[in-house]
Amino acid sequence: MSLALLFYLTASIAVGSAIFVVLNRNAVYSAILLVLCFFALAVLYLLLEAYFLAVLEVFIYAGAIMVLFLFVIMLLNLGREDALPRFIQLQRALSLLMVVLFFFGIFLIMLNGPGVLHQPVEKFSAGGIYSLGEALFTKYLFPFEVASLLLLVALIGTVYLAKKKI
Amino acid sequence: MVVPLEHVIVLSMILFSIGVLGVLFRRNAITIFMSIELMLNAVNLALVGFSRYYNSVDGQVFVFLVMTLAAAEVAVGLAIIIALYRNRQTVNIDEINLMKN
Numbered sequence: 001m002s003l004a005l006l007f008y009l010t011a012s013i014a015v016g017s018a019i020f021v022v023l024n025r026n027a028v029y030s031a032i033l034l035v036l037c038f039f040a041l042a043v044l045y046l047l048l049e050a051y052f053l054a055v056l057e058v059f060i061y062a063g064a065i066m067v068l069f070l071f072v073i074m075l076l077n078l079g080r081e082d083a084l085p086r087f088i089q090l091q092r093a094l095s096l097l098m099v100v101l102f103f104f105g106i107f108l109i110m111l112n113g114p115g116v117l118h119q120p121v122e123k124f125s126a127g128g129i130y131s132l133g134e135a136l137f138t139k140y141l142f143p144f145e146v147a148s149l150l151l152l153v154a155l156i157g158t159v160y161l162a163k164k165k166i
Numbered sequence: 167m168v169v170p171l172e173h174v175i176v177l178s179m180i181l182f183s184i185g186v187l188g189v190l191f192r193r194n195a196i197t198i199f200m201s202i203e204l205m206l207n208a209v210n211l212a213l214v215g216f217s218r219y220y221n222s223v224d225g226q227v228f229v230f231l232v233m234t235l236a237a238a239e240v241a242v243g244l245a246i247i248i249a250l251y252r253n254r255q256t257v258n259i260d261e262i263n264l265m266k267n
Binding site: 011075076157 | 167168169172173174175176177179180181183184185186187188190191192193194196197199200201203204207210211214215217218221223224226227229230231233234235236237238239240241242244245246247248249251257260
C-alpha cells in the first residue's frame with residue numbers, strides 16, 4: 001500500500017517537473033528540471049521492478065545526456081526566450097487544443113480496449129540484470145549488434161558535424 | 167504490481183502529451199530537443215509497465231534499445247544545433263527557414 005503511495009508521489013513529481021521543463025523560458029532551468037524528471041522516472045522503474053533499467057536511466061539520461069545538453073547550452077550562451085508575437089499566440093492555443101484532443105483520443109481508445117485485463121503475476125522474474133542480459137545476447141542479438149552500429153554512425157556523424165567549416 | 171497497469175499507461179500518456187506540447191509551444195531548438203527526450207521517456211515507462219505486467223523481459227530490451235537510440239540522437243542533434251548556431255547565430259526555429267522557398 002505504501003509502495004502505491006510512493007508510486008503516485010513520484011508520478012506527480014515527474015509530471016510537475018515535466019510541465020516546468022516545457023513552460024520555463026530559461027533553458028538551463030529546463031535542463032535541471034529534466035534531470036529531476038529522469039530521477040523520478042528511475043524511481044518509477046524501481047517500483048515496476050526494472051532494477052537494471054533504473055540504474056541505466058540515471059547513468060545514461062541524467063548522467064550522459066543531460067551533461068551534453070548543459071554543455072551545449074553553455075556553449076551557445078542562450079538568454080531567455082523572447083515574448084511571442086500575436087499570431088504565434090493563436091498557434092499556441094491551437095496546439096494546446098490539439099494536444100488535449102490527442103490525449104483524450106488515446107484515453108478513449110484505452111477505455112474501449114480489451115476491457116478485462118488479467119491479473120498480473122505476483123512474482124516477477126524478469127527485472128534483474130541476469131534475465132535482461134540473457135535475452136539481449138540470445139533472442140535479441142541482432143538488434144543489439146545493430147544498436148552498436150547505430151552508435152558508431154552517430155559517432156562518425158558527430159565528428160563530421162563538429163568540423164569548423166561545414 | 168504496485169499499481170494497476172492502467173495507471174502506468176495514463177502517466178505515460180500524460181508525460182508524452184507534455185512532451186508534444188513542448189515541441190509545439192517552444193521556439194528554442196534546445197528546449198524542443200528536451201521535449202523529445204521527455205516523449206522517449208514516456209514511451210519507455212509504458213514499455214516497462216507492460217514488461218512487468220506480462221512478466222516478460224522483451225519490453226525491457228526495447229527500453230534498452232530506445233536508450234541507445236536516444237544517446238545517438240542527442241549526440242547528432244546537438245552537433246547539428248551547434249553547426250546551425252555557428253552559421254546563423256540563432257537557435258530560434260522561427261528564424262531558421264533555409265529550406266522554406
